[in-house]
Amino acid sequence: MDKDSKIYVAGHRGLVGSAIVRKIEAEGYKNIVVRTSSELDLRNQAAVADFFHKEKPEYVFLAAAKVGGIVANNSFPAEFIYDNLMIQTNVIHHAWLNGVTKLLFLGSTCIYPKLAPQPIKEEYLLTGPLEPTNEAYAIAKIAGIKMCQSYNRQYGTRFVSAMPTNLYGPNDNFDLETSHVLPALIRKFHEAKMGNGERGTGNGEKHQAHVTIWGSGTPKREFIHVDDLADACLFLMTLPEEQYRSLLIPGPQSPVPALINIGSGEEVTISELALRIKEIVGFAGELVFDSTKPDGTPRKLSDVSRIHAIGWKHKINLEEGLRNVYRWYLKSVAGADTETHDGFSVY
Ligand SMILES: NC(=O)C1=CN([C@@H]2O[C@H](COP(=O)(O)OP(=O)(O)OC[C@H]3O[C@@H](n4cnc5c(N)ncnc54)[C@H](OP(=O)(O)O)[C@@H]3O)[C@@H](O)[C@H]2O)C=CC1
Numbered sequence: 001m002d003k004d005s006k007i008y009v010a011g012h013r014g015l016v017g018s019a020i021v022r023k024i025e026a027e028g029y030k031n032i033v034v035r036t037s038s039e040l041d042l043r044n045q046a047a048v049a050d051f052f053h054k055e056k057p058e059y060v061f062l063a064a065a066k067v068g069g070i071v072a073n074n075s076f077p078a079e080f081i082y083d084n085l086m087i088q089t090n091v092i093h094h095a096w097l098n099g100v101t102k103l104l105f106l107g108s109t110c111i112y113p114k115l116a117p118q119p120i121k122e123e124y125l126l127t128g129p130l131e132p133t134n135e136a137y138a139i140a141k142i143a144g145i146k147m148c149q150s151y152n153r154q155y156g157t158r159f160v161s162a163m164p165t166n167l168y169g170p171n172d173n174f175d176l177e178t179s180h181v182l183p184a185l186i187r188k189f190h191e192a193k194m195g196n197g198e199r200g201t202g203n204g205e206k207h208q209a210h211v212t213i214w215g216s217g218t219p220k221r222e223f224i225h226v227d228d229l230a231d232a233c234l235f236l237m238t239l240p241e242e243q244y245r246s247l248l249i250p251g252p253q254s255p256v257p258a259l260i261n262i263g264s265g266e267e268v269t270i271s272e273l274a275l276r277i278k279e280i281v282g283f284a285g286e287l288v289f290d291s292t293k294p295d296g297t298p299r300k301l302s303d304v305s306r307i308h309a310i311g312w313k314h315k316i317n318l319e320e321g322l323r324n325v326y327r328w329y330l331k332s333v334a335g336a337d338t339e340t341h342d343g344f345s346v347y
Pocket residue numbers: 010011012013014015016017035036037038040041042043062063064065066067083087106107108109164165166167168171172173180
């Protein structure tokens with residue numbers, strides 16, 4: 001990928017897409033093409049065909065998707081399967097038709113069986129039943145992986161599938177109904193501390209009541225900062241030929257690139273995560289567990305030996321990442337002055 005190669009980042013306003021744009025711009029890539037979903041609805045086949053025909057991108061980062069936390073996935077399975085199948089099918093197919101040199105498809109570690117042995121190796125794909133709360137989303141993502149592998153096999157394309165673990169960072173979704181756990185807890189602890197959350201007065205009084213954690217708190221999750229993920233995405237997109245070939249696994253006719261996990265290889269329970277965020281935010285009240293909300297899969301720790309073997313490792317540890325994202329939240333979402341914000345003096 002040259003510095004003036006034409007690169008399409010699909011989903012550039014989202015958590016992942018915005019981090020990829022920040023990363024590739026910082027590395028000097030100048031010819032980046034983007035479209036919002038209102039300018040180009042990637043579910044619309046004719047619009048996608050027209051876009052690829054006119055723009056002819058050479059490289060594609062496919063980070064546009066219907067994404068949400070456990071309750072959003074569980075409540076809207078129709079949208080999660082339909083939108084994701086349509087978006088990825090249109091983009092992957094038209095990338096092939098228009099001769100895209102390389103495409104990176106983003107899946108998720110929720111593609112693996114609910115009770116897969118831990119840590120989860122890439123080859124455990126399709127070896128057991130999925131977690132029911134996100135089955136629709138996972139089926140769509142598995143179809144995307146198989147579509148990339150099928151086009152590689154039949155047409156010799158270079159479409160690589162990356163499976164990140166749970167992510168967090170700037171431009172995350174902080175909506176309490178639809179977000180993932182980490183941004184939700186940052187917002188809940190902050191608002192409770194400021195007196196605007198549960199039982200809060202709304203007038204900034206330090207009410208410090210309680211924060212509700214969904215489920216039992218016992219499930220374990222693995223998190224990586226989205227800046228590490230963006231680094232891994234660029235690493236995979238620019239992989240030298242020898243390392244790319246080391247990713248190939250035997251296919252029925254010719255070798256195909258394997259999917260590849262991207263994670264830290266470290267996990268925490270949801271209770272431990274909540275306690276860490278509580279401390280960073282400086283909340284002094286209680287935690288309450290809401291057992292009417294789903295726990296989801298008990299563990300999904302990725303085996304990251306494949307990506308380590310080709311030379312990539314995450315850099316941002318969870319403590320540093322949490323402090324970094326709380327600072328971003330204070331400035332960009334809560335509108336607080338991070339120099340003077342009460343109890344937040346980590347930078
Ligand atoms: N967040 C996480 O924890 C994880 C995410 N992933 C994967 O990473 C990828 C990106 O996720 P993330 O950045 O978190 O998601 P976000 O929800 O933050 O961003 C998704 C982006 O997709 C775009 N988009 C959605 N629907 C359409 C559509 N119909 N047409 C065009 N664009 C659309 C949106 O564009 P616009 O803003 O213009 O509306 C948005 O910018 C996904 O494939 C996801 O599965 C994998 C593991 C974990």
